[in-house]
Amino acid sequence: MIRQEAWPEGTPAWIDLMIPDRLVAQAFYGPLLGWDFAVGGPETGYYTMALKHGQPVAGLGEPMGNEAAPASAWTTYLAVDDIEATVELARAAGGTVLLEPMAAMEFGRMAVLTDPTGAVVGLWQAGTHTGANLVNEPGTMIWSEALSDDLAAARAFYGAVFGYEVADMSGPGFEYASVSLPGTTPDEAVGGLGGVGTQPEGTPPHWQTYFAVADTDAATALVLELGGHVLDGPSDTPYGRVARVSGPAGEQFSLMSTTEPESADGPV
Known part of the structure; x- marks a missing residue:
């Protein structure tokens, strides 16, 4: 929409x-x-x-x-x-x-x-620009997360600034939490905070952008054809098939499959 x-x-x-x-x-x-x-x-x-x-x-x-x-x-x-x-x-x-x-x-x-x-x-x-007018469908942003080696510090900071509701999703070998806006539920999460085990050792703290694609494997192959690099995956997750890649100047981002259809032209 x-x-x-x-x-x-x-x-x-x-x-x-x-x-x-x-x-x-x-x-x-x-x-x-x-x-x-x-x-x-x-x-x-x-x-x-x-x-x-x-x-x-x-x-x-x-x-x-x-x-x-x-x-x-x-x-x-x-x-x-x-x-x-x-x-x-x-x-x-x-x-x-x-x-x-x-x-x-x-x-x-x-x-x-x-x-x-x-x-x-x-x-x-x-102001006149409100941000992205389309999300969560092929070719648009589908997820954002802050990754570091200190989940506790990230939770404290973003909680203090934005009042996020935090839901812990950690498992063996990794720390992760989803964040939701005040008064909403984890099912309405707007992003994530990742700690130890979510990235290769030595990766600097950063916000990671995920773009939705209809077919992660095909999109990953296209990354290579266009001169980018595949850093990890594709691999299956509970939320979709994901690959971490980099673009022509070395910028990192992720691709995630979605079954959400593309919007038709014009407002709906």
């Missing part, structure tokens, strides 16, 4: 990728996820919206001016109602602000911080 309202506070609302060459990224993600692209003007640094059925689902950007290029990675932006207040909550809870709240023209207000484990996460207060 196409959504055009602002996402509830604490929901992963948007994702974008800073990459040295957006045209290379378009050549990779377009065929892989069925995206079209709308390129912004020079005042936006040619920030590019990835579109599915004409609806924004992700962003692609390049460093502007003389900015040093950061390591290429997908950034998850959590929806907030008052970005200044949320940034202060994050500071008080042990987060580090990398980018103070700033206006993104009329589109909204953004900030970027690291949680106490070191994972980078963005905040988005909607």
Whole structure:
């Protein structure tokens, strides 16, 4: 279903990728996820919206001016109602602000911080751009999770900032919890927090984006054809068949199968 309202506070609302060459990224993600692209003007640094059925689902950007290029990675932006207040909550809870709240023209207000484990996460207060208009279907974001080696610290931080309801899902050799918005149930989880055993040893803390695909094996094979790499899988999980892969600049993300049909063109 196409959504055009602002996402509830604490929901992963948007994702974008800073990459040295957006045209290379378009050549990779377009065929892989069925995206079209709308390129912004020079005042936006040619920030590019990835579109599915004409609806924004992700962003692609390049460093502007003389900015040093950061390591290429997908950034998850959590929806907030008052970005200044949320940034202060994050500071008080042990987060580090990398980018103070700033206006993104009329589109909204953004900030970027690291949680106490070191994972980078963005905040988005909607203006004319509310975030992803399509999720949970092929070619769109289906899941987001913060991964580190300190689940307790992550739970404490995100609980303090967003008031998440946490459901422990840990098992032998790994620690994991789903998070839901206040007043909702684990069945309505908006994301996850992973600790020990969820990633290969030495993986830095980060937020991981999962994209839905109709066929994980076919999509994984296409990643290789398009010049990406397969890091793990495909393998079956209780929630779908999953593969962890990387794109043309080394950015990591995951693919997850879904039986959800694609939306028809236009709002439903």
